[in-house]
Amino acid sequence: MQLPLLLAGPILRRVDAGLVAVQVVLSEAADVRLTVWEGRVASDTTNAPFASSGDPPDPNAPEPHPGETTVRIGERLHLGLVSARLPPASGKVFESDRLYSYNVTITAASGTTDLAKLGLLGAHTVSGVEAGPLGYADRMLPSFALPPSTLDDLRLGYGSCRRPGYDDGDALAWMDEYLNDRVDDPRARLHQLFLGGDQIYADDVDAVMMLRVVELGVELIGTAGGVPVERVTVGQVLRRPASSTPTEADPTAVYTPETPQETALAGDLPAGPPCFPVGGRLHLTTVSGQLTSVDGANHLISLGEFAAAYVLAWSPACWGVEVPGATAVGGGVVRWLDTLGDDQDVVLPPTVYPERIPQHLFAGAAAIAAKAAEDAKTPPAERARSRRRSHRVHRELLLGLARVQRVLANVPSYMMLDDHDVTDDFFLNPMWRHRVLGSALGQVILTNGMLAYALFQDWGNDPRRYDQVTTPEHPELGGQLPGDLLDRAAALFPGSAPGPDRDLFAAIGRMFGHHLENQPQPDGRFGVVDAPMTWHFTVDGPKHVVVALDNRTRRSFVAEIGPPGNVATEALVDQIPRPPLPAGREVLVVIAPLQVIGPPVIDEVVARAIYRIFDLATAGDLTDPESAAGARRMPGTNPDALETWAFDALTFEHLLARLAEHQRVVVLSGDVHNAASNVMSYWRGAERRPARIAQFTSSGFKNVMPVYLRALDRSAMLLQELLRAGLGVERLGWARPDAELVLLPQGRTEADLVATTRAKLLRSPVLLATHGWLDDNPEGDEPVPALTSRLNPAKPPEWRWRVTPLIDGRLDADRPAPIRPTPLDDAAIEAQLADPATSFEAMQAVAARHQAALDRMRNTRQMMFRSNFGICRFESAADGSVTAVGEVYTSAVDPETQLPVLGPYMVHRAPLGPLDEAPPETLRESVLSRVPIPEPGP
Template sequence: MRRVEAAACSFWLCTSEPATVTVTLYPGVRMANNPGAPFAASPPTELRKFGERLYLGVVTVELGGANGGAPLTPGAIYSYDVSINGRTLTDEGLLEDQNPTGLPRRFALGYVSGRLPSFVTPAPTLDGLRIAHASCRKSNGDGPDALAWLDDWTDEHFSNLDGERIQQLFLTGDQIYADDVAACLLPMLNALGIELLGREERVVVDGVSDSLVRVNATSLPALRRRKLVRDVARFSSTECDNHLIGFGEFAAMYLAAWSPHVWREIPGGEALLDQLFRPLSDGVPPALCALLTDWEGCHGGREGTSAWREARGAEVLAERERVIAWRNSVGRVARLLANVPTYMIWDDHEITDDWNLNQRWRNRVYRTALGKEIVRNGAMAYALFQAWGNDPAAFATQGPNRDFLDDTARFLATEGLDDDGRREGANVIDRLDRALGMASGAPNTQVRWHYQVPGPRHLVVVLDTRTRRKFTGQGIAPPALIDSGEQLPKSPLVDGRELLIVVSPPPVIGPFVLESLGAPLFQTVGDFLYGGEHAAIRAERLCEPGGHVTGVEGADAEGWGANEPAREELLQRLAGFRRAIVLSGDVHYAYTMTVDVWIGNDPNGARVVQLTSSPARNNFLSIVEAVLRRHALLERYQAIDVPERLAWKGKASIVLPEGAQIKPGRRARMRRAPALVPAAGWPAGTTIDEPPDWRWRARLVRDERPESQLPAWAQRPQLSPEDELVVEKPATHLRAYRAIAARHQACALGGGYRQLRQMVFATNVGVLALNGSLFNNSPTPRNGNELGI
């Protein structure tokens, strides 16, 4: 299920054979054997060929207006059946559970045998709106797959009698991880990619001039791609031993993430180790051998394969167990995506870690042939598997989006020719690169990945924060993530809509204990390690090609907080709507924040609510969570810190009393344009000449419900009455202390309880239900002429 509006609903399909598809809608919940009269149907639509066994398309049912019939009713359930070459979902066996041996379980798409899948349209009022969002779902990550929990939710509320069924699902980035791929998974993806295309791809690798390099398990084996990716493509990913390279591998990764039907058995134990830990084939050209990770050299020469196997084998087998756990959830995720209108936007890992981080990264990577090959292949896969269904009309009408689909089909067909034939497709490659912003060209030739989704009472604006960045200089300066005038609508909302929802993959604002303290510290440490390492000779790092990355790359210094002027511009734009919600992911922990913004002397502030859900399956660094949870000072700072900022378009109009001293950093902030300074911590007697042009206050929201109102699994163990400490009875003290210590230990070490009231580090998915509480009781702003002393 993809885009749903009152006058149209779209369905994304992928088949292994040529297919003509028709989708038929029915009102309400329906069984396949007696669905009743149809509500509407799509015209027969032929899926488009992108490989010998790769046919893709978006099928749209158009309603109302010139198409006749009634539009979809807000808040209503509609079931649907799909005819593929005349065969229905029943004929294809998709409405029955199947449990093949050694492969993911396949679930009936209607949740019970013989029932059609269905969806719910957005509610007619804001209080009836139910939206889910998630991000960062990694195949080899730790923890459960949070999207499978959302499948449970859909099953529980399928008939929507309580109004709790999800109406829109936003996947806010890192739907796949192209860089961090499990060693056990890459051989399956490579073989599947070859099967999808009907041939082995070839890619240009800098330094291998005699021929194009085949993307197969012999030339580009698992566990040996790090040196190629770091030193040849010049990427900055540090987890890239098995980086996806060919288009077929990217396509296979998407299918493995969403479909149980494409999986093959993954060997385990010694069979897996035999497959992965082996010397390079004699058929690999010497020039290419020199560009692959030399594990034998790392472990003592030509006979080092066994030592390499001994050193990494246990890690590979443990990683396989995590992949199998992810694989076992794929059938449920497929069922979820067939029953909830789903919208997507990419972040960096769909291509590679730190993609388009800064101008230095772009200059370094886009000067290499291999770097551009990988980015191009990943972007073509993103267009087919994610972007097309977000806004089908943009890919159906004349313009850069449709041209990109056409050129993708031409490129994949040309790539199957011999070397000379492929090089004749240079014009197609050039157009693709210009459309992706990798080569210079007119702005109107670039693909538009951002889009909007209107609802009855809300408007969702999905931002592309990866390919429309504005860079300053040629170095590491953090970019402005968007041109706000291009991607955001003008305020206020029109057509009766009351609420703006913005999807920004990186959060607009985050907890200051991490954003203002943790990230700069991490960046400084990274720069220290990078500088010390590069005083040595890079070529000596056989076991870790590429070495450490810079602090900017390691700390991902590219979010909204890294470029304050760009964030301030965005907050001002959002303030014009009075109420706005931002849905984000990216950071591998979840939280809610409110930001109250006042423009000029207007006493009526606006409120922006930041909702962050991450990860669906990729836990945050355990050391960071441990420090936050066990350091009393950080816990206290996190709980009470309420950042307030005053801002002027030019320099700050603040007058310090004679002889007063402030820190150099604060003085520097006063002199910037725009000037953004804290509202507190000024010397006594400090005054303001001109009131600030805008100001804001942020607050990290805490779940304040009494413990008795939390779900049973989230409640801490309770002390029994006989374990209570009675001060007047010394005989009870030791027993009570023991009981209290035991409870504390159970909470700290037990897997069932985690601190979830403020920042959630467990895998998670967010569900949004509007009851007004986050928009009510907006605090009164501090007087514009007062500073916190």
């Protein structure tokens, strides 16, 4: 298809009192100008602009500087991040409690245009999709509001995990409806949107979407003589004689390795098919690239592919009408918006065997035969249904992309790096890092993935940081500042010659720390890699401060193949500010892509079991002596089981201590593919008034918890019942081991304790649970202290904490219609049950209520398993206390009206204090501490 000028955007990025930044992705080089007006205005407004990117930064400068120039990444890929900045000397600021509008003017070789001339400010059609006006009404410009002056008016949107191929609704598109209802009110609309990771799924692209990704990826970077300009370095290239014909049973049989001299002469392999075909990359990435992720057969590899994935995730502009290369049964093209019948199928392009391929592109004959035998067990009709499902899922995604584009244009958006933006097993452990970065293909994938993240996500989080460029006066920096990354990216593919430039690509990898390894420490741990580029950032408002953590590239580890400490203790010095917060700020908000405080029953019971279950399920792969895959002899390689914060107690406790210094903290997270909330009380020393840390998790935008946990929810209801029981977790902490921290029952010694508890008493820090202790009191008797395990009053804990799961306490009538149970008159039912003549009728009514509940998502008072987005807001009381409120929105069809209803299907309230609460002091036998279950509120 012919690429449009505007490939994606406008995306509203950082907005603060002195700056407004807007991001665009263009197919041509251009100068881009941003103009901002006060109020919500139309494109033909005659009002004087409030600010412009063309305004001089110095009021005394004789001439305004021109519009900002895009950064050329490829022939048809030009990135612009244009900002209107208010110099302190101007006396102006972007203010709270009011609306602002903006327009973007693009001057390219093809002419000058803006949002109105591009047709975005009225109803329009893109890739066959009907789209509404970008400003929510005809001719109206997109608009925004800064965080308000009152904490109770603040609205923070958040979410993560938007997987295009997942068969559920797109909650980021649903957010458009939420915003549409509040667009005129600067205090009620969303003020900041935090995308907490997995904006793309680089390691798991369905084949039907991958057809367009690989095609667009080549278009963006460019071609020369019909051959992609972008080349991919692999460890070994294979070549086949022109007269040979590969067979499906063993394609590699006719290929032989090239010599290094032959590869140097022929050059690296062109990106995209046929050297890197759709649907045939899994063996390549796990063996040549040494990755352990096996989520899909279509891992992104080239920079063009990563860029294409972002463009396709944020805008309908580049999808086109037809699914490239796909045909219907009997011939004919397949269109994205086709509705396929049960008798139709999507036929993917056949495999092409080029002259040169990367080693390990195809598995050996035995593995191919085994897979063919396994595939043969699936009936053809079922495979056809799977392909139709994939087509339908992407059709529905495309239909909502104009709404996603509108949300991103009207809400200041901040984006954090997480695993799927690069690969699911991203920096899983030191051995993984050594293997992957020790391979040529692994270097390519990680460097391209992180560079794409920097360009498409991180740059807009803090544009001022990317102003910094190493100058000749500071050669000691070695080109390690963020602005140097933009300069190097712009020079990777300077013309029609094959690229990327090897030296520049290697220099970019060094900026990401890819030449470094986690070093072993004396205590057996592995230290953090201190790369030049950092990814955490801070943004705030009049009443709150937001810090976004980097829990991917600044990890330490308990061992070479042990769980990660998701942010190393030394890295937290930079990522979490010391108190106090700036004057007037009441709450610290932390964006942690990976959930910090999980539901206690999952962190303490389910996760620890799943960690081992994954290893058992893949034991053959882990121990196979013939295996060359990245996961060989590396247990614990499934990130869904391994990356829980609680698995590395040292870094977890350090993070909690840093957060607790701020007294009132809200952590917003995603990653785990469900929504839930918990609150922690944290005491230091003899304090009786704890710090309060609320954990709100909203995940995913378009991805849900793995099937093994959803089965518990839908069938046995075990997980929901455990959560509903309000099972919490308590901890007692001391910096160093000491004798008699716990006094045991008379006649007992530490030898009577279970081995894990004895080990905990010897570790630094000492972290003890309040459950699982000896109690020799006879059952039913009044407890005698001498027969009970108890804390030593002479050596009290240095810190303590308690986690409580939060439950939605609203009355049924206050919840969205699709979730309300069928009302029953309890008194009437009791009376009917007492009368044999009416008892059966009463039982029918009760059974009907239960049956209706199965269709109405009844299990969402504590945890949600469906696409959702989160809204965090606050309520202040007259006594100065503050409550954080986490609202989880989803859309469900009301069984009665058959219409979708968007609303807060789960609402959790977390008092942040100040409040008085007794710390954990009692040691018990019970497995888990029980906390009160809140009753539904009035």
